Amino acid sequence: MATGGQAIDALGQFELHPVFGPIGASVRFTQSNLMMLIGAALILGLLYFGMRAKAVVPGRLQAMAELCYDGIHGMCINQIGAEGKAFFPFIFTLFFFVLMGNLLGLLPFSFTYTSHIAVTFALAAMVIVIVTGVALRIHGLHFFSYFFPAGAPKLLAPLIVPVEIISYLSRPVSLSIRLFANMVAGHVMFEVFASFIVMMAGAGLIGGVAAIGPLAVNVILVGFELLVAVLQAYVFAILTCIYLHDAVHLH
Amino acid sequence: MRFTASLAGTLLASSAAFAQEAPKGMPQLDFHNPLTISQVVWLALIFLALYLLLSRWALPQVADVLELRAGTIGRDLEAARAAKAQADAAVAELTSATRAAQAGAQAEIAAAVAAAKQAAGEQAARLNARLEAQLHTAETQIAAARDAAMGALRQVAGETAGVVVTKLTGMVADAPRVEAAVAAAMAARKLSAGAA
Numbered sequence: 127m128a129t130g131g132q133a134i135d136a137l138g139q140f141e142l143h144p145v146f147g148p149i150g151a152s153v154r155f156t157q158s159n160l161m162m163l164i165g166a167a168l169i170l171g172l173l174y175f176g177m178r179a180k181a182v183v184p185g186r187l188q189a190m191a192e193l194c195y196d197g198i199h200g201m202c203i204n205q206i207g208a209e210g211k212a213f214f215p216f217i218f219t220l221f222f223f224v225l226m227g228n229l230l231g232l233l234p235f236s237f238t239y240t241s242h243i244a245v246t247f248a249l250a251a252m253v254i255v256i257v258t259g260v261a262l263r264i265h266g267l268h269f270f271s272y273f274f275p276a277g278a279p280k281l282l283a284p285l286i287v288p289v290e291i292i293s294y295l296s297r298p299v300s301l302s303i304r305l306f307a308n309m310v311a312g313h314v315m316f317e318v319f320a321s322f323i324v325m326m327a328g329a330g331l332i333g334g335v336a337a338i339g340p341l342a343v344n345v346i347l348v349g350f351e352l353l354v355a356v357l358q359a360y361v362f363a364i365l366t367c368i369y370l371h372d373a374v375h376l377h
Numbered sequence: 378m379r380f381t382a383s384l385a386g387t388l389l390a391s392s393a394a395f396a397q398e399a400p401k402g403m404p405q406l407d408f409h410n411p412l413t414i415s416q417v418v419w420l421a422l423i424f425l426a427l428y429l430l431l432s433r434w435a436l437p438q439v440a441d442v443l444e445l446r447a448g449t450i451g452r453d454l455e456a457a458r459a460a461k462a463q464a465d466a467a468v469a470e471l472t473s474a475t476r477a478a479q480a481g482a483q484a485e486i487a488a489a490v491a492a493a494k495q496a497a498g499e500q501a502a503r504l505n506a507r508l509e510a511q512l513h514t515a516e517t518q519i520a521a522a523r524d525a526a527m528g529a530l531r532q533v534a535g536e537t538a539g540v541v542v543t544k545l546t547g548m549v550a551d552a553p554r555v556e557a558a559v560a561a562a563m564a565a566r567k568l569s570a571g572a573a
Contacts (some may be wrong), residue, residue, distance in 0.1 A: 155417030215432030
């Protein structure tokens with residue numbers, strides 16, 4: 127999206143636009159939400175078409191669906207413990223929702239909904255509300271002992287308790303900004319190097335040959351961003367699991 | 378990731394310098410745009426719908442198939458284990474049967490050998506007894522013949538002695554004295570009628 131002259135509009139790709147004409151505009155349905163729908167449909171489609179055979183010896187698609195199931199199921203059980211089974215559908219939804227946002231964003235002409243802090247913060251806030259709700263439900267008011275580690279000197283309570291509370295409240299912030307920043311950074315770099323290609327190609331023969339440089343960088347970046355996309359979804363899900371473990375077991 | 382973020386920071390700064398339209402800022406932080414908030418509302422709806430569909434419909438299907446597979450594998454393993462136990466029992470039965478047959482054959486052979494030995498022993502004993510009896514009969518006959526011979530010898534000796542005495546002296550020999558002399562002579566030569 128290089129504009130005329132020397133300007134690089136690296137941030138224009140993150141602008142929201144209503145889709146589906148006037149109807150979409152009236153309910154403020156943006157391309158970001160469209161990608162969410164597509165991502166959700168892809169997950170449901172994978173499970174539906176994969177598991178339709180219900181084969182004892184799975185085919186390719188069924189093996190993939192089962193791999194997704196087993197992977198997240200194992201993560202829940204390993205990180206949270208036996209109680210993790212109850213949170214499995216939530217973790218599964220969260221992981222694949224974030225993963226689809228990250229991966230679909232790498233396709234041309236698509237949109238990365240995880241590059242919006244409003245989206246990632248909403249997800250992180252939901253996680254922290256659920257985690258706190260689970261902790262309060264299991265431990266009642268005893269949950270607040272979480273903010274004062276057992277065995278610490280009572281004198282230090284005025285220091286430790288605020289620090290623990292701040293660290294607890296900073297969880298959604300770090301969770302959301304980590305994902306948001308990674309996605310934004312990747313897409314800004316794509317845009318910047320792509321603009322370099324266009325600008326250099328427009329600057330004569332030598333520039334056109336030299337434009338191979340930024341093109342190569344972008345090719346490498348695609349591979350790198352694929353890794354980041356999966357890794358960040360994994361980090362988001364596993365941190366949620368760790369928070370849930372803390373909520374279930376209190377330290 | 379930190380590297381990516383810091384790199385992005387520098388790039389953001391440089392791109393802002395390039396763009397010369399920095400006042401606009403990042404669209405993500407433009408919270409005056411109603412689309413930024415409406416996006417979150419739609420996010421909530423879509424996420425909830427996805428969660429409900431996954432937890433109520435899609436994931437239980439996968440769980441069913443995985444459970445079915447675990448059940449099938451468990452059943453097959455169970456059947457294999459049962460078959461193995463059966464085979465083991467059959468092998469044990471075969472082994473014990475073989476051992477019993479061997480022991481039976483051994484006992485039969487031993488019995489046959491013992492019977493043969495006993496029969497041979499009995500036959501030998503019978504043969505011995507018969508031989509013994511024949512020997513005894515023969516000895517008795519010999520003794521009788523000898524006694525008879527001895528009795529005849531005394532008579533002959535007495536008569537001969539009487540004749541010789543008569544011829545030499547002309548007198549009739551005193552029979553009792555002759556007989557005593559013969560008896561003495563025979564005793565001296567250890568030839569008695571009773572000493573068979």
